[in-house]
Amino acid sequence: MTFHAASSFAQWHSKGRHASYLRMTKSPGGILDLLEVQRPAGDMSRPAVSDIVLMEDMLGCSRVRGDLGGGRFDVKTAKGTLAVAAPNFATSVINDEGHRLRSLAFPLARWQSVLDEAADGRFSFDTSCIYGRVFDSSAIRSAVRNLWTLCEDEGAPSRLLARAAGCEILAELCSLGGMPFAPARGGLAPWAERRCLELMRARLSDDISLDDLAAEARLSPFHFARMFKQSLGVPPRVYLTRLRVEKVREMLEHTDLPVTQIALEVGYSSNQVLARVFLKHQRMSPTDYRRAVRDPVRRIAMQ
Incomplete structure (x- = not known):
């Protein structure tokens, strides 16, 4: 099979024969691509893209076989089951039935530093054992469902929502893959909390990002998101x-x-x-x- 080059998972699904399968796509500034795809039975292999791709099966399938970067698999899936495809890996997937997937694609360039910081430099895409496994996670499924609901209510997710949701989902994926994120470090210092809330109030009309707020508190985005929730009781987006x-x-x-x-x-x-x-x-x-x-x-x- 001949593949055409694609720089991202979203781009691959927007061109050629795969474009007709795309039902919805949302992307806030290249932070997190959200796609819903309705595909027929058959070969759905794709070229390597520089994204980590999380997929949720919305219907279930009697048989799925292939390789998502963690070795060959041959499984039956159920509604709501999850799988992850490795970045920079040409996947092979053959489905015996038509199916519908919701996918979240994490552009590696935008998330590598977050993963390095969160795992204290111990995270490796080469050693993670999550790729190609069919697994269940109520935490991830809930986060994905909430993200989609907010998209339906508010349109494309804000940069703050996309970054915070991505941190939450990646933390769970890394834990399932045998590389737990570093523990939280307590809440925000009083000065950091005050300055972040002042910035939020001053920029209500802006698409403020998690990175903006983290910089104000002199923290990485990942640690800031967890420390903000410890201090204020809710994530930054909710606040x-x-x-x-x-x-x-x-x-x-x-x-x-x-x-x-x-x-x-x-x-x-x-x-x-x-x-x-x-x-x-x-x-x-x-x-x-x-x-x-x-x-x-x-x-x-x-x-």
């Missing part, structure tokens, strides 16, 4: 959403700005995205909230 909703409430209460303008002021791409987020957190639309807080009778009922 940023809380700050945005808080700011939206304030602007709805005290300004006459249109909802579309408010959405842009706090970093959402449209009033529809803001409405979905706000409804999830406040159980009413931004317009209904504005009416309620400005009507004394309805405001009392809300309290």
